[in-house]
Structure formats: structure tokens, C-alpha cells
Amino acid sequence: MKGLTKFLIWSVIGLINAALIWAVFTIFSLGNYGMGTIIAIFVIAADWAVFSPKGYPYRYTLPALFFVFLLTIYPMYYTFKTAFTNYGTGNLFSREEAINTLLNDPSYFYEPEDGDILNFKVFVKYDDNFKPTEDFLILLKNGKDYYLTEKPEILKYNSKGQLTNAESRMYKIENDTVTINTNTYSVMRSETKMSESQALIVSIEDQNGKRYSYFYGIGDPTVASNSAYYNSVLREKYIKALEINYQAKKFRLSSRNIYRNFSETYRVYDISVKSESKGERKIYKTVVVNKLTNREVVENDSAFYDIDTNGNLKRLVGYIDNVGFSQFDKIINDPKISGPFLKIFIWTFLYALLSVIFTFIIGLVLALVLNDKNLKGKIIYRTLLIIPWAVPAFISALVWKNGFFNETYGIINKFFLGTFGIAPIKWMNDPFWAKVAVLILNTWLGFPYMMTVTLGALQSIPDELYEASSIDGASPWRQFSKITMPLLMIAVSPLLVMSFAFNFNNFTNIYLLTGGGPAIPGANTPAGSTDILISYTYKLAFDGRGQDFGFASAISIIIFIIVSGISYVNFKISGAFEEVNR
């Protein structure tokens, strides 16, 4: 039994190792050196822990460490790295991918004015249930000549899994037959003649008897019901990016004719090699060339530019590039960014501080009131008052936002203010009131926590102290300020600081309630009046147009430094980690 378990354990270890090493190599081959390195470090450390006797304690931590590496250290590294790049909208790809776009994206094709145009019809093989399959042929016609092409074999996809390129050749049909790659197809025409010279082509058979029936033709009403399948399957998966080669010409679905036929299309940009002399050596550089103008594409500022007819630079596509400390510089030097940034920064501190103060005061008062042995129903009150904390925060935020702070329908505006004769408050659109709303919500959500921990701490203060002091003639206020508060603070201050750090990063409440609040006018980033640093970061990185991951990463690093700094100081002072020295 023991041998079996040992065998199992070793085989599991072996499997995991194999999987991880394979993963490292795959990742390296994809070019993601960062992740690969991190996993490799982990594998090495883990193996050392497993095989070395000194590494015994570490073995316990391995599963946890795996997740820490993957889910904490890797993202941290990634964020650090991104903070020094310009990753964002307009610079979303690597340089290779950017070049790839220039070469393959349909917006960079051109159709010569006098190019050939081919009309086409699609022939499909039906399966046994008379449903169309993806096995198809395309019949193309140019004047009197017919051509046939098979389903494209060469298919290329981009990183999102979308089709970028498909290639096939077309062959001319002579005497109703054509041979493609050792397979001979024969064209079947209908019995009746539609016009004098030709009958309608109804199907195409290959030499093995496989029959492809006429399935779809643009603008043909008799097959209009097949257009759904054509568009969503055949065209989406093959034809939309199909390049048909014939002799020296290339054909694609013509954008000029709304994709109703194939026309000669060529890429505008292509790669070529240029030689440069650097001193004595000659180096060869790959450059992108505009084939129409025969000019080299200018590379500048992490983007490719082309020169248009007026001699002006036109930005084509950007790529991710290192920009050094410029993201951090932006924060300090760019007035349109540093202004709002400072405001957000100050508000973040204020918000966390005020939240802690308010919740603590209310919690303290309630705890003092409830901390009496003789108060009946104490437990009921405590249970009822804890409920705001128990309700999931996002539900509370949504309820408060829709039901209470809504400017037109919200209850506060409709009912409460009306009875006091006060004008409706613009909770969501006035910067000041939005801040008030956010603070109200946070206080409501947070005071039960403070109340509970304060209660616990109060209960740990021995009663004898109070008795002794009242014998000595101390008033209740003195008792409070000299006995209760100091002892309380020792117990509770680490929690206060933790609460501060938590609220500093309290994304959910702000985002759900005001979405960052009314926008700060004159900022060119989506900064709002109730934004805290982290919601600002989120909006920069993920919301809508103009995502700027680089900048967002820079701010995240700043947040991290602040919060971990505060927590570190907190932990050191409160000695919460002191017992580790056992």
C-alpha cells in the first residue's frame, strides 16, 4: 500500500513536471518570455524543494506557490513591464503583428482600375439529410471562360482565431472538364437551354462520383434561402479572406463591388529587404514598402507611417514599444493629466480617511451603547445592525444607486426631500453630492464591522479598571478618554489601518454607485469627481475608447507602493507578525 502511494505520488510529480516543462517551451515558442521565465523559475524551485532534503518545508507550500507565481507574480511582472511601454489603443500589437496587419488586412488592398472581374457561383456537397456541408467548389466566370477552384487548403488565423488569409488556385475549364491536383471534375449542364449558346450549369462531379450541387449565387432569387448558410459559414470561414491565384494574377472578393464578385486585388504593402551599411558591415533590414508608390514606409514613434499625396505623414498602425519612464513623466509633467490625477489622488486619501473616521465613530458609539450587560435585547440589536455588512456589497450599491440616489425616481429625491421642501439633489451629476453619496454608502456598509470589532475589544477591557477609577472619583468622560480609548486603540488601530488600505482600493462601491462620478471637465482622460485611483486605472485600461494599458499600469504600480507601504508600516507597528519568531 505504501509502495503504491509512493509510486502514485512520484508519477504525479513526474506528470506535473512534464506538463510544466512542456508549457514553458510552448510559451517560449510563442514569444512570451516573461511568463515562460516565471514558470521556469517555479519549476526549478519546485523540483529543488521536492528532491532536496533541505527543501522539506517548502514542499507544503508548493501548490500555493504555484498559484502565487502564476496569479500574482506573473501579473505583477506583466504590469511592471507594461508600465514602461505604450501598450494601449493605437499600439495594441507587437511589431510583427503590426507588419502582419499591413500585409494582410483588407483595408490595405487595392484593386487596379482595369483589373479583371469574375462572377462566381458556389457549389456545395450535400450530406445524407440534404443539408449543406463545408465541402464546396467555386465556379468563376469571366466573359466566356469558366474557372474552377476548390476549397482553400491554406488557412491562416490571427491570435483571436479569426481568419486572416486563405489561398487557393483556380483552373480554367475546357470542354466542361478540368483537372485539379489529380482530380478531374466534370461540369453537368441542364437539359434545357437558357440561351442560345449555353445551358445552365447545375452541378459538378468529380471523378469519384462526388457531386457538388449549385448552392448559391449572388442576386439569384432561386437560391436566396441559402444565403444564411453562405454568409455565416462559407463566407465567414473561407471566402471572405480568400485569395485566388491564377497565373500571375490574384483575385479577392471585391470591396468596390460590395463583395458581389471577385476582382483583381493586390496588397498595397509588402515586405522587402534593404541593405544598410553600418561602418564596414552590411546589414539587411526588413522594411515595409508601399508598392503603389514604391516608397518605404516610415517607422517612427512606435508606429508605421505612410506618406500620402500631399507629402504628409499618415499613421497606419502602431505597435507596442518601450517608452521608458514617459508614462510616469506624464503624471508629473502633462498638465491635462496631472491636474485630474492630483485631484483623484487627494480624493482617494480623503475618501478612505473619511470612511474610516465615520464608520469608526458610528461603530464606536453603537458599541458603547450596546456594551452593557444589563441592556435587554442586546443580541437582537446587534444582529439587526450587522445586516448592512452581511448584505453583499454590490447588491447594496445597486439598490442605493437605483432606488435611493436616482435623480428622477429615487426615493430620497421623490419623497424625503419633498416633504421637507428641499429641491431635489443631483446626486449623480453634482461633484460634491456624488462624493457625499459615496460616503453615505460606504458608512452604511462599513459601520457594522467597526461596531463588531469595537464591541469585541471593549469586552476585553476588564471591568475592574472602571470600578477602580470610579472609586477614585473619575467622571464617565474621564473614564472614556483615559481608560477606554487608549486600550481600545491598541486593539483596534491595526484594523483601522487595514480598513484604510481596504477603502483606498475599494473599487466596487465607487464603480457601482457612480461609475467614477461626474466627469472632471477639461481632462482628456476619463477622470471623474468620485474616481479613486483604482477606478481611474480601471477606466483607463478597460472602458471604451482609448484604452491606455501602459498608463494604467504605471498608476497601478503607484497604488501598490502606497498601499503596501501603509500596510507594511501597519504590520510592523502593530506587531501582528511578531509571533512568527517562535
Place this chain on the structure above:
Amino acid sequence: MARIVKKNYILRHIILIIITILVLFPLVWVVATSIRRDNAAFSPKLFSSRVTLRNYQELLFPQQNVPEVIKDFSDLSSYIGDYSDYTYEKALKKSDELSSDLRKYVTDSTNAFIDIEKIYTDIFDNFNKNYINELISDVNVIRTKDSDIIAKDYSKINSFFEQNGIKTDTGNLEKLISDFLSKRSEIFSELKNYEQSFPEYYSETRDVLFSFPLKTTVWKIRVYNKWKREEPNADVLGQKVLEMGDLSKEIENEMNSLDEFISQGISEKYAQFLDNKSTVENVIETVNNKITETNKTKEALNKNLSDLNNKFSAISDIYIPQKERVISAYNIIKKLSNEDNQIFKLDPDDENIYQILSVLSKELKPAYDNIQSIDIFINNGLADTLKIYSETFEYMYDNFYAIIKNKEKDEFASSYQALDSVILKLEITANDINLLSEQYVDVYEKIAKADKDTESLEESLKNAQSELQNMVSENSDYENIQESENFSKLVFVKSFTENPINNVDEAYYYSLFMSSKYYSGFSPELKRYFLMEWYYDLVESKAKYDSGRQKMETLMGNLINELDKYEANKDDLLKLNLGTNVAAITIIENMEDLYDKNYNSAKADLARASRIVSDMSDNTKYGSLKRDLRKIDKDLYNFDENWTKKIRKPFVRWILNSLIIAIVSSVITVFITSIAAYPFSRMRFRGRKQGLLFLMLIQMFPAIMYMVAMYGLLKFIGTYVPFIGLDKLGGIIFIYLGGIAYNMWLFKGYYDTIPDTLEEAAMIDGATRFQTFWMIVFPLSLPIIAVVIILSFMSNFNEFVLARIILQSEQNFTYAVGLQQFSNANGPFETEWGLFTAAALIGAVPMVILFLSMQDWIVGGMTQGSVKG
């Protein structure tokens, strides 16, 4: 001990109760709103007593209602959507199911209508038998109250008149009025006989009869002439009505002469005061008009200014960036000042520059003079720029030839080139800039003047207004003077309210008249006459209901017809589209059409009926009536829910997703962290001291920024391990496993409290270290395991940011993401408060219960380590 005084506790209890109510109010509101029948967002009431559990049913056990059944028919017969893979047999079976569902809905609705009809009939019967007398006496109570108030006003004014020696004699008028009213009653009871036979003529005549003064001319043409032809007996009645018309005119004349008499008296006594007052009022009016005019002018001027501002900013964008360049170039070129400036033939390019310079040197200085004191331009630097430019270009113009002679010299070449390019850029604006600046200054000054004007106007307005105020307050009789203008109307209303009410029609018209502000000194509050309009409202609701019901019955009848047609041919119809969808089934299209075209108008009628009924049921005080009305309301509500198109969300699926994710991730987390925390507590190794702290600090990194990395990571993993990818539950669970540091700290703290003697004993007996952990320590840590599971579960259940980014298809949303997506502005939950609060509660209640039952453990876990001793 001696300090405890019992009565303090009551104070404490009161305070605590108030605080608790305030704190829990939002939640109470959530519960109350989730069971409301009406749309709470638009309702003027904070709470409602019409309750239904339908919202919960819709979320948890959604059933298809009629429009969805019809759509299913359409999808099924075309074999699209969910039905695209159905075989013929399955399709037949499903079609039968759908048919029976549809028929059931129709039958249910028909039955509901029959029920409602019966209730209405009962109510009307009851009304005529039981309620009517009670109603009339209640109505008269209200009337008497009104009459008392009016009588008080009357006597007050009368004494005022007496004080001032104005002798009014209203006896005649009052007699006329009460004659009028009693005659009216008689005629009306005669008229009532024609209610059933000539309903249109009846209602029009009734309207005319109860108006004051009677508008008989139109009535005569439209109604009377036609009616007396159809029914000769009506002629007599019609004559009487015409007589009433004359009588009312007579009364009006009396009233007018009374008013004249009074106003004469008043103006004799108070002539001076009235004069002054009207003078001041005129002043106020003129000043107000002037202010409006000035504001309009200011608006236009401001618009002008902003246009000019735009033009200036375009110019600034050209001028200001070049400033430094110009300064430095100028400094260099200035060194030419000693050269002679002899004229010689210039190249065409230079000649061009010379021309431009001539313009610039003339235009820039005055432009600068114009704008140099305007703040905006000082702040943005344009003023300064213009100054520098004007100096530079003047100099260049004066010394142009000297400059050109030297322009190739090394020292000056680059500066000259720089200036050259700048000058070319400025060419376009050269002619305009002075003009613009003049216009700007002009408008600017005009605005300043207008501001001053406004100030002084408002000053004088304030003065006039306070003067008026003083006048009014000094004259204590002012109120009475104002009211005396309406005295005749007061007399009328006094007699009117003294006249008893005998039937519901009179009551209704009483309320109409009194709310019409005929006499401006008495304005009743909105709900005062609710009781009087009651009957009429009920009749209206029945009429709407009837109309809606008829429409629905036609609709339902037609639907059933089509359904029958469909069923007769369904065997064949279902084969038509088998394979590919070629033909739309016309019968089903008809059904969809019927619904789309006809349902909404029926719904509108029934909704109006239901609204009236529900308002009434809230306000009426008759118990059994309330019950009946409530029942009608409930039936109509259910009907509406069965027939109206709804937005469905996979709510149950969301909750299931959340549960799965939270449970699986918390269980896995427990295992990982409990094992990982063990060495920190029991063993010595490098990094032990700082390791835990380090881990906790690392995890302070804002999770939001993980997102980009996480997105890429999951995408990568997803291609190789299918169930851990983007938009998969496995992916989210994987991500949630990262939150280990805090849990490790909790475990470690707990392990520290377990004495290691047990493990030592076990090791002596031959157990390995891991076995001591697994068999001794782990089972003993059950309390902290429970805490960690609960805390993890709760935090993962509530987590929404990461989930929102990773999960993309609606089916895979967690509960948190779904709730948030659909309560956004423009989301369907934004104003569907019933559904939203019900959904919120369904998620919140279990969590709250879980939390409360575990609260001791949770609190213990969270405060552990911080409360010492």
C-alpha cells in the same frame, strides 16, 4: 455599580430603535418593492399594498407566456434556434404542447374576464342597493364643511364692507341663485329618464345643464333641434333648459352690477392707495421688460464673443507656438541694425515676404493695443506674442533691404529662414487679425456695458419691489380689498355650497365646479373630492374594461381560429421546412401579426381600468368594496403578465454559476492554504519570518491590473485546457485561487494555538510529518476551516470585477455580474424595480442568513490576532 439608573435604558432603547429603523430602512424598502404589483419607479407612493409574488416566480420559475408561445410556434415550424435539430416526431410532440399551452392561456383569460364582469355587476348592484345612501350623506358632510369655510369668508368680507360704509344687498341675488339651483335639480331628475333611451343627448344635455353659465347656443343647434324631432316629449324639457340659460344670464348680470357697486365704493375709499399701487406695478413691469431685453442682447453678444474666441484660438494656435522661434531669430537679426537699408530689386519670393511684412507691421500693433488688457489673452500668452511679433516685424519691415542683403550670411541665414517660414504661416491671418481684435474689443465692451445696465436695472427692480411690499404691508386692509374683487363669486359659491346634494351626478359636478377655481379665494386640496368623483371613475373603468375586453376577445377568437387551422394541417406544415427553412408559415405569421397589431391597444384600455380600480381601492373606506376592487386588480394584473412580452434572463443559471464557482474555489483554497500554512507554524526554514508578510504585501496589488495579464493568460491556457479558458467557469475558479495570503495567515494563527505535543507524540510513534498534519492538525482545525470556507465563499460570491471581464456570454454570468449588467442605465432593470429588488433579495437573503448564523465565527476569525488578551 451605583450608577445604574433604570430609566436610562428606555432612552437607549428608543435611540437604538430609531437608529435600527434608519439603518434597515433600505432593506425594508427592497423587500416591499419586490412584491409590488405596480411599477415602483413611476409610482407616487413609497409603499403599496397591492402585492404579488409574481416577480419571484418570474425569476426562479419562468414560464412562457403567450407571446413567447407564439414565437416558439414560429421557431418550431421553421426549425430555427433551439429547434434546428428537431426530428419530425419531436416537432409534432412539441407543437401539441404549445397548442395546449396557448389554449389554456386563452381559456384562463376568458374565465378571468367572466369573473371580472361578475364582480363589476355585483359592485354596481351593491352600489345602488347599499352604498348610495351612505355615499350621499358622506358627500354632504364634505359639502357642509366647505359651506362653513365659505360662510366665514363671507362674513369677514361683509364686516369689512360695513366698516367702510359700503352697503351691499345680496338678498336678491342669493334668492335667484337658490331658485336656479333647485330648478336645476328638478330638470335633472326629469332628464334622467332619458338616460337609457337617448344616451348621447342625455350626456350632452347634462353637461350643459351643470355648467355655469349655461352654454345653450351651441347645445341648441347640436342637440336640441335634433332631439325634438326624434322625441316630441323632449321639446318641453328642452324649453326648460333654455329657460335655465336665460336665468343664468340674469344671475350673471346681477353679479356684475354687484361687483360694479362694490368696486365703486372701494375706489372711493382707497383711490389714492390703488393709484400708487398701480404706478409701482407699472414700473416693475417696465423694468422687467428692460431686463429681459438686456439679457437677450447679452446672450447674442456672448454668442458673438464665443465665435470670436474660437477664431482667436485658431489664430493663437498658429501664432503662439512660433513665439520662441521668433524671439531668438529676432535677437540674431537685430544685430543688423547698423547696416544701411538701401533699396534694391528683390526676388519675387522676397518681394512676397515684403508685402506680407508691410501688412503685418501695420496690423499687429493696433491688434495688440486692442487686446492687451483682456484677461484671456494675457493668460494664454497671445497678447505678449502679438507684442513681440509686432516689434519684430516692424523692425524687419523697416530694415528689410539690409536683411535681404545679408540673408545668406552664415550667422543670419538660419534665423532668416526661420522667420521666413513663420511669416509665410502668418500670411493668411495678417489681414484679419486687426479686424478681429477690433470686433472682439467692441463686443467685449458692449458686454461690460450690458452687465452694468443689468446691475442698475436689477437695483431699481429691487427697490420698486420692496416699495410695493411696504405699501401692501402697511395697508392692513389690502387683503380684503383684493378679495372684494371676487365678492359676487363668493356669494355664488356660498349659495352653491348651501344647496344639498341628492345624487351622484350632482356630487360629481359639485366637485368639478369647486375644483375649477371659479372663486379664487378657495382652493381645495387634490384628494378632497375623491369621494364625489368615485362613481364616475368606476363607470369609466368599467367602460375601459369593456372596450379592452372586447378587443381581447376578438384577438383571442382570431388566434384560436388560426390555431385550429394550423392544427388541421400541422402534420404537413411541419414537414415543409424540415431540412432547410424555405417558407414562412403564413398561419403562424398571422398569429404574430394579430398579437402585434392588436394587443397593445387592448392592453392600454385594461391598464387604465386597472389603474383606476387600484387607486380607488386604496382610497375607499367601504370594506367589501375594497375587497372586490382588489380582486379585479389582481385578475387584471395576472392577465397582463400572461400576455405582455417580457425580457427574460437566465437568472437561475446565474445563481447556479455563482454557487458552483464560490463553493469549488473555496474548497480548493482551503486545501491549498491549509497545507501551505503548516510549515510557517511548525518548521524552521529560510524565509519563514518574512515570507508571510511578503506574501500579504504582494497581494495588496490592485487586482484590477491583473486583468490584462489574466486575460492573456486565460486565453493561452484556454487553447490547451478547454475548461479553463475565457468565458468559462473553470477560468474564473482558476483566477480566484490566487487569494491565499490572508487565508494562510488565518490558518497559521490557528495552528499556533494547537500545541505540538500531539504531533511529537505521533512522530515518536512513527508517523511522518505529513501524516501528523493530515491526521491530527487538519481535523483539529475544523473551526478555522469553517471560517476560511465561509469567508472565501462570501468574497468569491460577491466578487464582480474579475468575473465581469472574464465571463462574456449571458449564460455564463455569475449572479453579481448579471445583476449589475441589467441594472445599468438603459438596462432593463433600471426601472423594473420589482424584478430588480426581487433578484437582489434572492441573492442577498441566503448570504445574510449564512452570515448571521456564522457571525461569531466570522468575527472571531477576522479579529483574531489583533485583540490580545
